Amino acid sequence: MTGPNRRFVSTTVEVEGRVETRVVEVPAVTLAPWDADAALTHVGARAQRVDGLLKAAGRAPYTTDLARPGMAHAVFVRAQVPRGRITAIDTTAARAMPGVLDILLAADVPARTRLFLPDVTYAGAPVAAVCAETLAQAEAAARAVRVTIEPGEAAITPEQALAGAPVRPGLTSNQSGGAPKVRQRGDVDTALATADVVLTREVRTPCVLHSAMEPHAAVAEWSGDALTVWESTQGIFRVRDGLAKALGLPVHRVRVICEAMGGGFGAKNYAGPHTFTAAVLARRLRRPVSCVLDRAGEQIDSGNRSSTWQRITIGARRDGTLVAIDLDAIIPLGIGGWDGGPGDLFHELYACPNVRTREAFVYTNTGAMASFRAPGHAEGAVGLELTLNAIAAELGLDPLVLRERNIATRDQKQDRPYTGNRLAECYTEGARRIGWHDRAGRTVRDGRLRRGFGVAAQVWGTGGGPPSYATVRLNTDGTADVLSGTQDLGTGTRTILAQVAAESLGHRLDAVRAVIGDTATGPYSGNSWGSITVASLTPAVRMAAEEARRGLLEAAAGILDVAVDALETREGRVHVRDTDRSLAFGEVTAKLGNVMIMGQGARGPNPSGTGIVTTGAQFAEVEVDVETGVVRVVTIVAVHDAGRIVNPTLAESQLEGGIIQGLGYALFEERALDARLGLPLNVGLHDYKIPTHADIPVIDGHFLDGADPLANPVGARGIAEPAIIPTAPAIAGAVADALGVEVSELPLTPWRVLGALDGASR
Amino acid sequence: MRLIVNGRPVDADPPGHQPLLDFLRDACGLTGTKRGCDRGECGACTVLVDGEPTLSCLALAHGCDGQSVQTIEGLGDVDAPHTLQEAFVAEDAAQCGFCTPGQLMAATALLARVADPSEAEVRAALSGNLCRCGTHPKIVRAVRRAAATLRTGDAT
Numbered sequence: 001m002t003g004p005n006r007r008f009v010s011t012t013v014e015v016e017g018r019v020e021t022r023v024v025e026v027p028a029v030t031l032a033p034w035d036a037d038a039a040l041t042h043v044g045a046r047a048q049r050v051d052g053l054l055k056a057a058g059r060a061p062y063t064t065d066l067a068r069p070g071m072a073h074a075v076f077v078r079a080q081v082p083r084g085r086i087t088a089i090d091t092t093a094a095r096a097m098p099g100v101l102d103i104l105l106a107a108d109v110p111a112r113t114r115l116f117l118p119d120v121t122y123a124g125a126p127v128a129a130v131c132a133e134t135l136a137q138a139e140a141a142a143r144a145v146r147v148t149i150e151p152g153e154a155a156i157t158p159e160q161a162l163a164g165a166p167v168r169p170g171l172t173s174n175q176s177g178g179a180p181k182v183r184q185r186g187d188v189d190t191a192l193a194t195a196d197v198v199l200t201r202e203v204r205t206p207c208v209l210h211s212a213m214e215p216h217a218a219v220a221e222w223s224g225d226a227l228t229v230w231e232s233t234q235g236i237f238r239v240r241d242g243l244a245k246a247l248g249l250p251v252h253r254v255r256v257i258c259e260a261m262g263g264g265f266g267a268k269n270y271a272g273p274h275t276f277t278a279a280v281l282a283r284r285l286r287r288p289v290s291c292v293l294d295r296a297g298e299q300i301d302s303g304n305r306s307s308t309w310q311r312i313t314i315g316a317r318r319d320g321t322l323v324a325i326d327l328d329a330i331i332p333l334g335i336g337g338w339d340g341g342p343g344d345l346f347h348e349l350y351a352c353p354n355v356r357t358r359e360a361f362v363y364t365n366t367g368a369m370a371s372f373r374a375p376g377h378a379e380g381a382v383g384l385e386l387t388l389n390a391i392a393a394e395l396g397l398d399p400l401v402l403r404e405r406n407i408a409t410r411d412q413k414q415d416r417p418y419t420g421n422r423l424a425e426c427y428t429e430g431a432r433r434i435g436w437h438d439r440a441g442r443t444v445r446d447g448r449l450r451r452g453f454g455v456a457a458q459v460w461g462t463g464g465g466p467p468s469y470a471t472v473r474l475n476t477d478g479t480a481d482v483l484s485g486t487q488d489l490g491t492g493t494r495t496i497l498a499q500v501a502a503e504s505l506g507h508r509l510d511a512v513r514a515v516i517g518d519t520a521t522g523p524y525s526g527n528s529w530g531s532i533t534v535a536s537l538t539p540a541v542r543m544a545a546e547e548a549r550r551g552l553l554e555a556a557a558g559i560l561d562v563a564v565d566a567l568e569t570r571e572g573r574v575h576v577r578d579t580d581r582s583l584a585f586g587e588v589t590a591k592l593g594n595v596m597i598m599g600q601g602a603r604g605p606n607p608s609g610t611g612i613v614t615t616g617a618q619f620a621e622v623e624v625d626v627e628t629g630v631v632r633v634v635t636i637v638a639v640h641d642a643g644r645i646v647n648p649t650l651a652e653s654q655l656e657g658g659i660i661q662g663l664g665y666a667l668f669e670e671r672a673l674d675a676r677l678g679l680p681l682n683v684g685l686h687d688y689k690i691p692t693h694a695d696i697p698v699i700d701g702h703f704l705d706g707a708d709p710l711a712n713p714v715g716a717r718g719i720a721e722p723a724i725i726p727t728a729p730a731i732a733g734a735v736a737d738a739l740g741v742e743v744s745e746l747p748l749t750p751w752r753v754l755g756a757l758d759g760a761s762r
Numbered sequence: 763m764r765l766i767v768n769g770r771p772v773d774a775d776p777p778g779h780q781p782l783l784d785f786l787r788d789a790c791g792l793t794g795t796k797r798g799c800d801r802g803e804c805g806a807c808t809v810l811v812d813g814e815p816t817l818s819c820l821a822l823a824h825g826c827d828g829q830s831v832q833t834i835e836g837l838g839d840v841d842a843p844h845t846l847q848e849a850f851v852a853e854d855a856a857q858c859g860f861c862t863p864g865q866l867m868a869a870t871a872l873l874a875r876v877a878d879p880s881e882a883e884v885r886a887a888l889s890g891n892l893c894r895c896g897t898h899p900k901i902v903r904a905v906r907r908a909a910a911t912l913r914t915g916d917a918t
């Protein structure tokens with residue numbers, strides 16, 4: 001390979017709804033995009049998940065399953081009050097208990113870990129860690145630690161926080177940025193004044209918990225001055241860098257591994273208190289240490305989706321054209337997190353020249369928010385879509401027709417075109433699948449069991465982008481490895497990477513293996529978040545595999561004594577075009593001995609001046625028992641345009657998963673807080689209800705055929721977050737349709753449904 | 763005490779209060795059985811005790827004295843998977859896979875009782891096994907696929 005002629009340029013990348021400008025590298029090679037008609041063998045195939053059997057056999061190595069020789073166990077002691085100052089911690093009794101090895105307090109940890117700070121700012125905050133030979137011993141000793149906290153004034157609600165003193169040291173205002181975040185395009189007030197119809201609605205959405213089945217977990221082990229950490233994470237490199245920084249270590253002495261992980265959904269993006277605790281204890285004790293959150297810790301202290309209060313005003317013309325959208329929102333963040341609010345979606349889902357959002361992000365003395373699958377958009381969709389339904393009713397328009405009249409054909413947030421937006425087709429196909437246009441005959445508005453239908457739409461930036469790297473190497477027997485520092489959360493990343501590499505090499509799928517989840521072996525790839533992994537990483541894999549293929553062809557050309565361009569690869573063999581001469585990859589590589597054929601791939605920048613989004617529409621049919629208030633979702637139809645689908649089976653799994661989480665958001669899930677202590681009252685999975693098998697509707701998930709060759713050379717976009725956004729508003733809309741009464745607050749528990757009915761009959 | 767774990771006798775003297783889950787994972791090294799909550803709420807720790815689906819985080823190891831315990835490792839392995847495990851792979855019934863062993867053990871108990879379970883029967887039997895990835899539709903399909911295979915007799 002000749003010295004690459006690289007450049008560094010700026011590009012915009014959208015992550016978790018946030019647009020960032022970054023300097024990136026333009027790879028020397030540009031790939032001709034696979035367009036919609038490209039003849040592909042492995043990409044687009046329903047290949048089986050490569051680690052499916054490992055999981056079904058109980059052999060997938062999760063962090064919580066690791067048992068390193070001599071491994072000790074650490075657990076946290078947590079504050080039971082929301083605000084105060086630690087005045088004493090008595091560990092005497094705990095230290096004398098069987099098996100106890102060490103107890104960590106603030107003085108024992110590097111300041112940058114910010115562990116066990118004397119100022120308690122939310123109930124559930126770790127104030128000490130106890131380490132023992134066994135988990136049971138550590139838990140018993142943790143209960144014997146006596147913590148004295150001088151209580152302070154806490155702000156549990158945003159109203160209390162806005163009226164009170166700073167909820168944590170260092171804050172000057174309990175509002176992020178000191179004031180609401182206001183964004184406006186056009187002139188909302190003037191447009192509202194001249195609209196034919198103007199409606200205002202108030203909508204509330206609940207605080208919900210990620211509730212991954214595998215809790216946050218880290219196992220740390222030192223070898224000399226080098227640290228290895230196994231972590232259940234969405235981002236091995238971010239955990240590595242977080243550890244290096246907090247512990248003051250050079251990055252190359254920290255290795256982070258995540259082979260298998262039991263769900264993240266946004267809560268596992270960084271090194272956390274458990275990570276630092278395991279690492280510090282492992283160094284002090286000179287033995288491996290595991291720190292796994294218990295279920296209560298997981299539910300209280302690993303992040304949440306913020307609740308929202310939204311007041312939405314929409315103005316429209318009589319024909320349904322939207323002329324103004326206005327949002328006023330309060331978003332309690334808890335003690336930390338970032339400004340992920342409902343507003344973003346209001347600026348982009350519907351074509352509308354005048355949009356204003358005013359979002360107050362308020363810190364309170366409760367657990368911090370963390371990104372949760374489509375942060376902000378899932379919340380915003382509830383407010384926006386329910387208000388749009390009200391507009392439709394007011395105008396006597398079908399809610400679907402109203403939406404079809406207001407499709408955003410351009411990226412209005414940045415005033416630029418999209419690489420593609422086939423939302424109109426999603427509406428049409430979804431309506432056909434659920435029988436939207438003849439639903440009248442199936443709608444039931446009297447008797448005990450009512451039936452109704454709802455629709456909602458979705459947009460989410462899924463372009464991904466650089467940096468993301470991969471290496472593809474051919475082994476001596478002709479098998480191939482894809483190396484990349486990404487991780488598989490259960491989405492099927494391993495499978496997808498193997499498919500793209502097999503396609504680009506012209507190899508058999510079973511001869512390609514993805515080696516991921518280890519910062520020591522794979523080149524950098526970013527966090528698996530924001531629905532960007534496929535779009536960010538697969539172009540790099542394709543580039544690496546094509547480079548390796550060129551090397552293989554050059555070697556084969558020498559052996560076969562033909563020109564390189566007389567050769568092609570198919571299913572693991574190099575063929576001389578138009579002849580029956582061929583060599584298996586293994587026959588070529590065997591001749592090379594240990595000469596390695598390797599390719600390097602880097603993700604190039606996104607096209608400038610275009611927005612890259614996944615769009616889609618979901619339709620819900622529900623049945624409501626008006627005597628008990630119980631809602632049963634009968635059917636969800638989902639149609640999305642996510643560009644090329646690399647593996648339809650895996651994409652459907654993810655789509656169904658998002659829909660089912662959205663169903664929980666619509667009907668069951670709500671963190672209930674003790675008003676005085678700010679402690680969640682429903683910390684267990686028994687009281688905090690996530691959907692179970694009994695709750696699952698018929699789900700008809702569908703992706704539009706095609707590809708988005710303008711977005712990236714593979715033509716793929718993401719689906720993880722798009723899947724959840726429209727579900728709750730579609731269900732809520734269907735419930736309202738069934739009852740003939742608007743609903744304004746999620747989750748639609750029986751008492752809220754009965755309350756909505758009561759309110760209407762009064 | 764003596765119990766049978768995946769067909770092999772195990773003689774042990776675990777601490778009196780040790781949950782079966784800890785005994786299996788720590789003493790026997792059988793980590794296929796997962797700890798999702800440790801309080802009987804998630805089903806990830808489901809094993810079979812004398813054929814009955816049991817939450818091993820709530821059962822005491824000593825309570826299984828003289829009984830036969832089957833874990834996911836005893837159902838089948840990568841080189842010799844059980845029909846149910848094969849069906850889970852074929853239907854993509856494991857996303858993150860953390861709930862999967864528990865789902866499979868609950869399904870094993872169901873199929874031992876009912877050869878041709880309806881969709882509703884599968885859902886009812888597995889409803890104590892939570893899944894946050896939302897793999898439910900594919901899990902139900904996989905269990906019914908395995909049941910069909912087992913009925914025709916080409917099971918592994």
Ligand code: FES
Nearest residue numbers: 800803804805819
């Ligand atoms: S770990 Fe036993 S039910 Fe959750």
Ligand code: FES
Nearest residue numbers: 858861893894895
């Ligand atoms: S597959 Fe992830 S929890 Fe069920």
